[in-house]
Amino acid sequence: MLHKLNQPQQAAVRHLDGPLLVLAGAGSGKTRVITQKIAYLIEQANYDARHIAAITFTNKAAREMQERVGHLMDPARLKGLTVSTFHSLGLQLVRAEHAALGYKPRFSILDSADAVKIISDILATTDKDEIRGAVSTISRLKNDFVSPDAALVNAQDDNELRFARVYRAYQDTLFAYQAVDFDDLIRLPVELFEREPDILTKWQLKLRYLLIDEYQDTNVCQYRLIKQLTGFHGKFTAVGDDDQSIYAWRGASVDNLRLLKEDFPSLEIIKLEQNYRSTSRILKAANTVIGNNPKLFEKKLWSELGIGDPISVVEMKDEEHEAEMVAMRLLAHKFENRTTFTDYAILYRGNHQARVLESHLRNHKIPYQISGGQSFFDKAEIKDVLGYLRLIANQNDDPAFIRAVTTPKRGVGNVTLEKLGGLAAERKVSLFEAVHLPSFETLVQAAQYEALQTFCGFINRIHSRASREPGGALLREMLTAIDFETWLYESDEPRPAETKWKNVLELVAWFDKRAEENGDTLIDMTQKIALITLLEGRSEDEVDAVRLSTLHASKGLEYGHVFLVGCEEGVLPHQASIDSGMVEEERRLMYVGITRAQRSLTITYCGKRKRAGEWSIVQPSRFLLELPQDEIRVSGRLAGERNVVVSRQEGKAKLANLLAGLGSKPEA
DNA sequence: TGGGAATTCGTTTTT
């Protein structure tokens, strides 16, 4: 079964005795190694599938892995195999151990919007920078496994002390809501395992072999979890690539790669350097660019797929022209090479860059699909429905209460809610409970009191049925009862209302499907949903469409022909990263972008760009100068509106000159 | 209280 693997891949699969780190370059077949290793563990090493866990970062990666293992061996022998994201594993742990953690079985999972709202309430401010700072500081503390108390004790200055207090208050609020946030899903199990060795032992016996995908993206907390679960045996395989570490801003610690060596002296390291994806020109470009970063492990990608086309670097006047050019070139290329739309991807640094591209693609009738950006579960109408479900599952969930009680409008507004909130805070109960307090009746007008009683009664009635009856049907009944469809059409134009209602129906259908497949009840589903960001079961790959994606969301994917747009100083590398000295991570982002391409790569940048309605002159990205200059073809206004091949002789200096001269050029 | 109108505000990336 190992014959389809190259030497280092085979070695990685066979190594079972101790901890293993696989340094897998882009396109070097890391998923193949992980899936084959799962099969190997079961078929050759007599592991029971239920003792193996493969951990990924995205649901998509988990799904793909599950599917690929399924093709490799008899699904019957895979029964009980854990293939999940860090966060769903965390959810599984928190659910199983809710009692030891002091949580009700039906706690809520708050999304980041809820977290932001809670933190701005605590800060009592509307200052966006302040809120943003607090949110990221708290998240960073959590990811670094610092408890609120530790943060209070360790605070070095007034500012840190302030953040620590906000952190403390935030955590208390979450507990009062019986809610956890994303970071808690990892942090709480780690905390518990540290406190209760018996519980840890139980889970160590359950998960005896761990395979971790995208190891370079793990944060301090996640690393601790891995260390706890694998214990001193260190039975795990970590697969990662330091050059593709692009989530430091989210707490990912590349240092975990170094720590692995330190904490597990018997660590075996295997490098995968043969690339099965790209032409050697593309790999040369990737290697050269990333060569400008300091290295923890030396690594050089190579392939046997031929030289390939030169890399195009195109300068455009502004983003409109850039989008138009991409659309035109794409169509021409497709016609010439008889390819399909799915062979193309357009990659960019920030989500907002997609808008211009979208409109030009639409003009040319080019079908496209956007990955990244707003997910299905972030849409207002879906969050409305989920608000109801969260409240049904957990009546202490105040954010859900507010959302549900005001959507659709039922005669309860801000004034009433503020009174209710005041009473709830005073008595230290949830909003839902406060409605039933005798003193509440005297606080508000009869009509509002009546409306709230009716509302709570309604939620209670659904609640009593939610853990018994099938999800879809009950959800449908609830939507009818609250006249959700009517409300959508009343509060919007017919067309968007129709789209929204369709989305809701899709959610219902999804509940039906999950109930059928996994026997999940309405309650089960409600908890899991917060973790699902990508559309499941939607024909992502079936439709023939060009992919639009952020560089971040493109990691792990590959496309025949890639357009990498907006390669300008301030965009890629992003200004905030330049300012905070994080250019190395931006370079890795560039590296990720380049290595998505299999056969052709077109890089574009603009001379000027509209920012907040204002035009500003921009400079080409420094990364363009880092490309191997004899492998690229420069065209556009810069080269006098005609293609110019920059030869080896002309060299780097000439291109540097051309690029540098651009910014000082007078406007055409 | 709720919905439309005016005004302000601002752009990184996401489990």
Next chain:
DNA sequence: CGAATTCCCA
């Protein structure tokens, strides 16, 4: 320039 929030009146 477009979105989201605040404002204001029925």
